[in-house]
Amino acid sequence: MDMEQLDLFKKLTHCNAVAGFERPMTQLMKDYLEPISDEIVTDNTGSIFGKKGQGRHSIMLAGHLDEIGFIVTAITEDGFIRFTNLGYWWANVMLSQKVTITGSKGDIRGVIGGKPPHVLGVKEKELAAEVSNMFIDIGVNNRQEALDAGVRVGDPVTPYSEFEVMTNPDYLLAKAWDNRFGCALAIEALRDNPDPNITIYSGAVTQEETLSRGAKTAAHKVKPSLAIALDVGICAKTPGMTGNANMGDGPIIVLVDAWHIGHPTFRQFVTDIAEKHGINIQFDYLTGGYTDAGHIAQSFDGIPAITMGVPTRYIHSNVSMMNRQDYNSALKLLNAVLNELTDDIVDQIIEQTY
Known part of the structure; x- marks a missing residue:
């Protein structure tokens, strides 16, 4: 078992960095990227890239630093924390889950609470799983105790879950695979390509x-010149689910999502590389979700972009599960694509003559 890779996964998934509060992940990525990059490139929001190579054309491999979470909106006189979402949550998975509030004096553990079912009327049961009816309990007696602990309105709140290797050691459980998967893949791909053609x-x-x-x-x-969004996909291999992508069957290439149609010529190039190297890939689509490929593709005059991912269980909850063999197959495919891309091939993809 590759313990160095497991350590990378653990450090990335344990990092608390919800949307809008990504600074800890920006710094952690810098720690990993700086030793293997010719240059570090950042923007004013905290996005970060390691640059390598001197080709006429370039490719952007983009995971995303943030994870879904919450932000403190109020503290009640009894010391309970009101909050709202940062990112999309299904309220049914939130009750009784542990969270971490990043306060002015450090991390504060809490649990998302609500009324117990014994005291709910029929109408209340229908409304119980609404964020407006929930609160975070940090175990204090009143508002002043919460303030003394360092909680303030505007503090970020992150789901709490430990990284764990499951019964089958290829199955890995953690918070924030969406999208520390993409962050890990970006790091390892840059490390594996010391002298790229582009x-x-x-x-x-x-x-x-x-x-x-x-x-x-x-x-x-x-x-x-080109871009690949590195993000998780939905796993259909659980009871009651149907779909195209199963854990253990390889990486996903997304055909279309709510904001983006995968660039057909670039997608065909990647598909041909997968076939050439004997890498099984899966194709999927998202009717109600999106990845960063959409906004990248709409930048400037248009950037050919696709999304590469792996099937992941229980995304957009406090914990999710990924198959390590899917991850390694995605890394193998990404490395093969980077190895075979040249300036001339990028010209052909842009001109759609590949």
């Missing part, structure tokens, strides 16, 4: 979970 900008952007805002500023900063 210029690589590999890293991650801010605020994907809040309408993909960081992708706009990052694309403006990097100005890539």
Whole structure:
């Protein structure tokens, strides 16, 4: 078992960095990218990339730094914390989950609470799983105790979950695979390609979970010729689910999402590389979600972009599960793509003559 890779996964997923509060992840990515980069490139929101190579064309590999979470909106006189979402949550998965408030005096553990079912009337049961009816309990007696602990309105709140290797050691449980998966992939791909034929900008952007805002500023900063958004996909291999992507069957190439149609010529190039190297890939689509590829593709005169991911269980909750073999197959595919891209091939993809 590659313990160095597991340590990378653990450090990235343990980092608390919800949308709009990505500074800890920006610094952690810098620590990993700086030793393997010719140059570090950042924008004013905190997006960060390691640059390598001197090609006429460039490719941007973009994970996203942020994870879904919450922000403190009020503190009641009894010391309970009111909050609202940063990113999309299904309220049913939130009750009784542990969270971490990053306060002025350090991290504060809390739990999302609500009324117990014993005291709910019929109408109340229908409304129980609404964020407006929830609160965070940090175990204090009143508002002043919460303030003394360092809680303030505007503090970020992060889901709490430990990184764990499951019964089958290929299955890894953690918070924030969406999208520390993409951050890890960006780091390892840059490390594995010391002398690329084209210029690589590999890293991650801010605020994907809040309408993909960081992708706009990052694309403006990097100005890539091509781009691959590195993000998780939905796993259909659980009871009651149907779909195209199963854990253990390889990486996903996204055909279309709510904001973006994968660039057909670039997608065909990647598909051909996968076939050439015997890498099984899956194709999926998102009718109600998006990745950073959409805003990147709409930047400047248009940037050919696709999304590469892996099937992941329980995304947009406090914990999710990824298959390590899917991750390693995605890394193998990404490395093969980077190895075979040349300035001339990028010209052909842009001109759609590949």
